[in-house]
Structures are given as C-alpha cells and as structure tokens.
Amino acid sequence: xxxxxxxxxxxxxxxxxxxxxxxxxxxxxxxxxxxxxxxxxxxxxxxxxxxxxxxxxxxxxxxxxxxxxxxxxxxxxxxxxxxxxxxxxxxxxxxxxxxxxxxxxxxxxxxxxxxxxxxxxxxxxxxxxxxxxxxxxxxxxxxxxxxxxxxxxxxxxxxxxxxxxxxxxxxxxxxxxxxxxxxxxxxxxxxxxxxxxxxxxxxxxxxxxxxxxxxxxxxxxxxxxxxxxxxxxxxxxxxxxxxxxxxxxxxxxxxxxxxxxxxxxxxxxxxxxxxxxxxxxxxxxxxxxxxxxxxxxxxxxxxxxxxxxxxxxx
Amino acid sequence: xxxxxxxxxxxxxxxxxxxxxxxxxxxxxxxxxxxxxxxxxxxxxxxxxxxxxxxxxxxxxxxxxxxxxxxxxxxxxxxxxxxxxxxxxxxxxxxxxxxxxxxxxxxxxxxxxxxxxxxxxxxxxxxxxxxxxxxxxxxxxxxxxxxxxxxxxxxxxxxxxxxxxxxxxxxxxxxxxxxxxxxxxxxxxxxxxxxxxxxxxxxxxxxxxxxxxxxxxxxxxxxxxxxxxxxxxxxxxxxxxx
Numbered sequence: 001x002x003x004x005x006x007x008x009x010x011x012x013x014x015x016x017x018x019x020x021x022x023x024x025x026x027x028x029x030x031x032x033x034x035x036x037x038x039x040x041x042x043x044x045x046x047x048x049x050x051x052x053x054x055x056x057x058x059x060x061x062x063x064x065x066x067x068x069x070x071x072x073x074x075x076x077x078x079x080x081x082x083x084x085x086x087x088x089x090x091x092x093x094x095x096x097x098x099x100x101x102x103x104x105x106x107x108x109x110x111x112x113x114x115x116x117x118x119x120x121x122x123x124x125x126x127x128x129x130x131x132x133x134x135x136x137x138x139x140x141x142x143x144x145x146x147x148x149x150x151x152x153x154x155x156x157x158x159x160x161x162x163x164x165x166x167x168x169x170x171x172x173x174x175x176x177x178x179x180x181x182x183x184x185x186x187x188x189x190x191x192x193x194x195x196x197x198x199x200x201x202x203x204x205x206x207x208x209x210x211x212x213x214x215x216x217x218x219x220x221x222x223x224x225x226x227x228x229x230x231x232x233x234x235x236x237x238x239x240x241x242x243x244x245x246x247x248x249x250x251x252x253x254x255x256x257x258x259x260x261x262x263x264x265x266x267x268x269x270x271x272x273x274x275x276x277x278x279x280x281x282x283x284x285x286x287x288x289x290x291x292x293x294x295x296x297x298x299x300x301x302x303x304x305x306x307x308x309x310x311x312x313x314x
Numbered sequence: 315x316x317x318x319x320x321x322x323x324x325x326x327x328x329x330x331x332x333x334x335x336x337x338x339x340x341x342x343x344x345x346x347x348x349x350x351x352x353x354x355x356x357x358x359x360x361x362x363x364x365x366x367x368x369x370x371x372x373x374x375x376x377x378x379x380x381x382x383x384x385x386x387x388x389x390x391x392x393x394x395x396x397x398x399x400x401x402x403x404x405x406x407x408x409x410x411x412x413x414x415x416x417x418x419x420x421x422x423x424x425x426x427x428x429x430x431x432x433x434x435x436x437x438x439x440x441x442x443x444x445x446x447x448x449x450x451x452x453x454x455x456x457x458x459x460x461x462x463x464x465x466x467x468x469x470x471x472x473x474x475x476x477x478x479x480x481x482x483x484x485x486x487x488x489x490x491x492x493x494x495x496x497x498x499x500x501x502x503x504x505x506x507x508x509x510x511x512x513x514x515x516x517x518x519x520x521x522x523x524x525x526x527x528x529x530x531x532x533x534x535x536x537x538x539x540x541x542x543x544x545x546x547x548x549x550x551x552x553x554x555x556x
Contacts, residue, residue, distance in 0.1 A: 181420045184409075188417055191406035194368060197388035198398055200422035200472060204387075256408070 003176045010168045018164060022157075030160040032277075034228060036269035037163040038221050042242065043249035043261035044170040045217025049210045050247070051255030052183065054190030056110075059101070059117035060246040062124040063094040063215045065237035067222030069128055070094075072140045072232060076133070083162060087223040094219020095212045097124075102211030106204065118243075125238040139233025142226040159224055170217050174258040186210060218246075241285060245269075248288045252295045254302025263303050319344045319476055319508050320365070324374035327360055327532075334360040335532045338374070342476070342510065347502050349523030349540065350512045353552055357532040358512050359401060362480050366398050367391045379475065393422050397474035401481045401512075403461040405453035411464060412436040412449040418472035426473075435471075443467045443497060459490045466497065476508045477501065483515050491518050498522065520544070528552070 001009075021029045042060065050056050067090035074086045105116040129137045148158045177183045185206045188196035193203050226232045245268065253264030268291060272284040299305050322340040326333075335357045342348050352358050363369035365376055367388035376383040383391055397418075406414050415436045423429050440446045443463040448455070453464060462482050469477055479498060483491045495518055501507045513519045519526070519540070526543045528536040530552040536543045543549055 181424075184413070184417055184420055187409060188406050191408055192404045194388075195400065195404040195406065195468075196417070197368070198366065198392055198400070199418040199468060200389045200392040200425075201417060202387070202389050202421075 003172070006175060007168070007172045010172055014164045014168050018161060021160065027154065027156060030154075030156045032273040034156070034160050034163050035273060036266060037160070037167050038225075039245060039249060039265040039269040040167040040262055041163065041170045041221035042218055042246045043253075043265045044167075044174050044258065045214050045221065046246045047214075047250040047255055047258075047261045048174060048177065048186075048217070049214035051250050051260070052177070052186035052190065053207060053210045055106070055207070055210070056114045056247070057117045057211075057214065058114045058243055058247070059121040060218055060243040061238045061240065062117075062121035063098060063218035064222035064225075064242050065128065065234070066094045066097055066124065067091065067219030068225040068232055068237050069134050070219070071223045071226045072134045072142060075142050075226065076140075083158075083224060083227065087162070087166070087220050090223030091216045091220035094222070095216030097219075098211040098213075098215020099208055101215070102208045106207045106211070121238065121243070125234055128238075129234045135233065137234060139231055139236075140226070141231050144227045144230055155227070159228055162224055163221075166220055170220075171258055171262060173213075173217075174261075178258055182206070182209070244285065244288055245272075248292050250302070252291055252299075252302055254299075254304030256301070256308075257304055260302050260304045267303075317344060318342065319346075319379060321377040322365070322374065323377075325361070325364060325371050325376065326373035327357075327364055327369065327371050333532050335364065335371070338529070338532075338534050340527060340534065340537075342508060344475075344508055345502070345506050346508055347498075347522055347524045348508075348510045349519040349526045350510055350529065351514070351516075351519055351526065352529035355531075356529040356552075358529055359480060360532075361529065362398060362478050362510075362512065365391075365478065366396060389421070392418070392472055392474075393425065395473075395475040396478070397469040397472045397476070398478040399462070399465040399469045399480060399482050401484070403453075403465045405456075405461065405464055405468075407453055410450045410452060411440060411445055411456075414453065414464060414468055415439050415471045418468060422472040439467050439471050442470070444493075459486055459493070462486070462494065463497070466494070470501065470507075474507060476510070478510045478512070480512045481514065482511075483513060483518055491515060494518075495522060516544075 021033055042064065046057060046060060070090035070093050071086045074081050074089060101117065101120050105113055108116055128134060134140050144155050146155060148155055150158065185201045188199065188201050189203055189206060196203050249264030249268050250261040252268060253262065254260030268288065271287055275283045275287055318341045320342040322338060325335055325338040327335040338361060350358055360369065364371040367386055378396060379394060381394065406417065416432060419429055419432050419435055429435055437446055437449060440449050443466060445460060445463055453461065456464060466479065466482060483494050498509055498511065502509050511519065511522055523540050525538065526540040527534060528543060528549050536546050536549050
C-alpha cells in the first residue's frame with residue numbers, strides 16, 4: 001500500500017475510534033483512551049531509534065517530560081497559545097535534546113548507550129526539580145478550561161482527539177520510514193555499522209536523525225500532559241514507568257515494524273487501564289513485568305513475529 | 315602502466331606503542347590486479363582499514379582517483395568508488411540477500427544517478443555470483459562460500475573503480491577458490507575494476523596478481539613481478555624464518 005493511501009486508512013481508523021468512544025457515552029473512556037493513545041505515540045517514537053536502529057533508549061521519561069514542561073512554560077508565558085502550537089514547540093525542544101544526546105552518546109554501543117540515556121534522564125529531572133519557575137519539586141498547576149471553542153466538545157475529548165491525531169502522524173511517519181531508503185539505512189545500523197559504512201551509509205548522520213525524530217515524537221506525546229493531569233510535578237512527569245512501558249510495548253508487539261509498537265501499546269495500555277479500574281493502579285508495573293517475561297519466552301520477536309512470513313526461511 | 319588510481323605515501327599507523335604500519339608507499343594503476351601478502355599480523359588488514367576509512371592513519375596520505383582521502387569517512391570513500399569485502403563476512407543479518415545488495419544501490423549508485431530498476435539490479439548481481447535463487451533468504455542460511463560471494467556481490471553493487479578483497483578465500487576448498495578467482499578475474503577483465511587482493515593462498519595470489527606487494531611487520535619489503543618476489547630472500551625469510 002502506498003503511503004498516502006495508508007495515511008488515509010489511518011485517518012479512517014482514527015475517526016472510527018473517536019466515534020466508538022463517543023458512542024460509549026462515558027467520559028472516562030476518553031481519560032483511559034488518552035493514555036493508551038499517548039503510549040502509541042511514545043512507543044512508536046521510541047521504536048524509530050530502539051527498533052529500527054537498535055539503540056535502546058532508557059531515557060524516554062526525559063524526552064516525554066521535556067515536552068510536558070515546555071507546555072508548562074508556554075502556559076505561564078503565553079497562556080493564549082493553542083495546544084497544537086505548544087505540541088510543536090515541545091516536540092522541537094525534545095527533538096533538539098535528542099540530537100544533543102545523540103551527538104554526545106552515539107559513540108557508545110549497546111548497554112553503554114542505554115546507561116547514558118538513563119543518566120541523561122536523571123540529569124534533566126534534577127534540572128527541572130531545581131527550576132522554581134516551573135514549580136520545582138512542588139510541581140505546577142495548569143488549569144484547563146471545561147470546554148473548547150471547537151464544536152463545544154469537552155476538553156478531555158479535545159485532548160483525546162489531539163492525541164489521536166498525533167498517533168496517526170507518528171504511525172504514518174514510522175511506516176513511511178520503514179520501506180524507504182532511510183528505513184533501510186536504519187536497519188543496516190542495527191545489523192552492522194561497519195558494513196553499513198562500507199556500503200555507503202552515513203551512519204552518524206542517520207543515527208542523529210533517528211534520535212532527533214524519536215525524541216521529537218516522545219516530546220510531542222508529553223506536551224498535552226499538563227492539561228490532562230492539571231498538576232505536574234517532576235516525580236510524576238519523569239516517572240520510571242514511562243520508560244519501562246515504552247520499552248516493553250514495542251518488545252511485546254515486535255520492534256521490526258510500525259505495527260509492533262501499536263499492538264503492544266494498545267494491548268498493554270488497555271490492560272493497565274482495565275486493571276487500574278477493576279483491581280488496583282499499583283498492579284500496572286507488575287502486568288508489564290509478567291508480560292515481558294511471558295513474551296521473551298513465547299514470542300521473542302513480539303506478536304508480529306508470530307505472523308511474519310516464514311517462506312523459505314528456516 | 316596507465317595513470318595511478320591509488321597513491322599511498324608515507325602511511326603510518328600505531329596502536330599505542332605497537333607500530334602496525336610504518337611509512338608504507340604504494341601505487342596502484344587503473345585496471346591493475348595487485349596481490350598483497352604478508353605473514354599474520356604484518357599489517358595487511360590495518361592497511362585496508364586505513365585505505366577504506368575504517369581506521370584513521372596517523373601519518374601519510376592516501377590519494378584516490380585524484381582526490382585526497384585524508385579525514386574522509388568510510389561511507390564517503392565508498393561513494394568515491396572504493397569498495398571492500400570484509401575478511402570475516404559481515405552481512406546485514408536481518409535482511410534478505412536481495413536487500414543486502416539494495417543498500418549500496420540506494421546509498422551509493424542511486425546518489426550518482428538514478429537506477430532504472432533496483433529490484434532487477436539486485437537479481438542481476440546475485441546472478442553474477444550464482445546466488446539468484448536465494449535472493450529472498452536470510453544470510454544465516456548461507457554456507458561459508460556463499461557468504462563470501464554475498465560479501466563480494468555487495469562490494470560490487472557499489473560499482474567501485476577499486477575493489478579490495480580482504481582474504482575472500484580463506485578456508486575455502488580448492489574448487490571454491492577457483493570459483494571466487496574466476497569471479498574476480500571476470501570483474502577485472504570485463505568491467506575494468508582495479509582489484510587489490512589480500513590472500514594467504516599462494517596458488518590464488520600467483521595466478522591472479524600482475525604485481526605483488528609484501529608487507530612484513532608493517533613495512534613494505536618487496537614490490538614487483540610475482541615470480542621474482544617469491545624467490546626474493548627476505549620474503550622467504552619472513553615466511554619461513556632465516
């Protein structure tokens with residue numbers, strides 16, 4: 001399927017999702033759905049670096065929270081700015097941080113890169129905790145309006161729609177990359193960087209592009225967060241569960257294609273939301289842990305690995 | 315001999331206190347078949363890595379096709395027309411054979427000008443090395459010789475003017491060595507590709523090379539007609555001891 005056609009299908013799927021959520025006629029659906037969609041954006045963004053190029057990033061929370069705190073800053077300085085504009089700014093800032101992180105750490109391979117990104121996350125959290133303009137460790141309140149000017153829909157429905165649109169963009173971009181020259185280049189980096197360079201692939205440039213894109217999407221996923229939670233403090237914005245979930249979802253769904261992170265996010269995200277309501281919110285990390293163990297054993301290539309063409313391959 | 319395609323002058327490389335290459339001078343003419351030999355650890359692979367930009371030389375310079383390569387990254391050198399095969403095959407493991415060849419086509423050939431049909435070109439190249447029927451298999455399914463053929467095909471896919479084959483025959487049987495030799499000869503004679511062959515199998519080197527260069531302990535000790543070189547006293551001493 002060509003990319004424009006695929007994009008159209010994504011939009012149709014998104015419209016159906018919104019329609020279905022509206023039919024259920026329970027505002028909580030939008031609250032829960034928002035989180036699932038947020039994880040689609042996060043894990044799709046993560047997968048551009050972690051799945052396509054094979055660099056495992058443990059610093060999701062930093063990129064995510066930078067997007068969120070950009071919104072806090074913009075909310076205080078330019079309260080009239082529409083949310084989509086804030087998302088663009090948040091995405092750009094997280095993308096730049098991704099570029100910087102990439103430039104400093106991409107000479108590290110494997111585990112070392114992972115540790116460096118985790119360290120980066122801690123550094124950024126410390127900086128934010130000590131920046132009183134955004135509330136420091138006390139956190140910041142962001143008052144959201146009840147309704148919007150757009151067709152009079154509730155603000156939570158508006159946030160849901162925004163996240164839906166971001167998911168469509170993120171998934172559309174991820175899929176477009178996959179079978180392009182860029183996608184092949186990313187895959188060579190995952191397989192063998194030395195051979196990639198020898199085949200003419202500018203590995204450093206592609207890696208920087210991947211970190212910037214990946215960071216940008218994570219920042220965009222985080223930008224609407226202050227309006228969703230209305231109170232943001234560093235401990236929740238930089239919560240380790242973002243990093244853990246964002247790694248677990250693509251791994252469970254499968255990292256080699258755009259579909260994997262989507263499946264993982266929908267499955268794990270929904271399960272966590274259901275568990276939060278029916279049992280306890282403390283259960284969500286346990287669910288992630290158990291599912292990860294299960295999938296490492298049963299489906300090392302993720303759910304899409306079950307359906308991958310076997311063909312002549314052994 | 316026609317004009318020089320590759321000129322190496324005063325090339326030096328050290329790893330800490332160990333001198334891997336010292337003051338290496340080398341000239342390769344367009345269309346030439348050059349054999350590079352030397353005992354294990356004599357610096358052959360280090361020389362290749364310095365030529366291809368995988369390692370950075372400490373001193374000296376490399377001129378290729380009229381351009382100074384110093385400071386250039388490996389992928390830039392590949393785009394200028396210098397391709398290599400690795401001593402131990404390094405295929406892209408998650409990609410099919412056809413996709414493996416697609417990479418240099420996308421990142422080297424297509425940047426020079428459009429490729430009419432990339433898919434067909436991949437099959438053509440695989441056909442050239444006799445792997446066309448495995449186009450959609452993964453490299454893990456290949457035998458050792460098929461892996462080396464893939465390695466050569468991928469280097470050739472970049473349409474190089476200089477191909478550096480780093481021990482592409484080690485560990486192969488008599489017949490398999492002949493297969494690879496024939497392939498390299500065809501490349502050189504029909505497509506005019508200049509080839510530097512690094513090899514331990516003397517039968518192959520003697521058959522292939524128009525000129526032979528001997529490296530011992532990072533220094534070039536001989537350069538000339540293969541038949542004369544292998545009788546030279548210091549060359550024999552380097553291999554057998556004096």
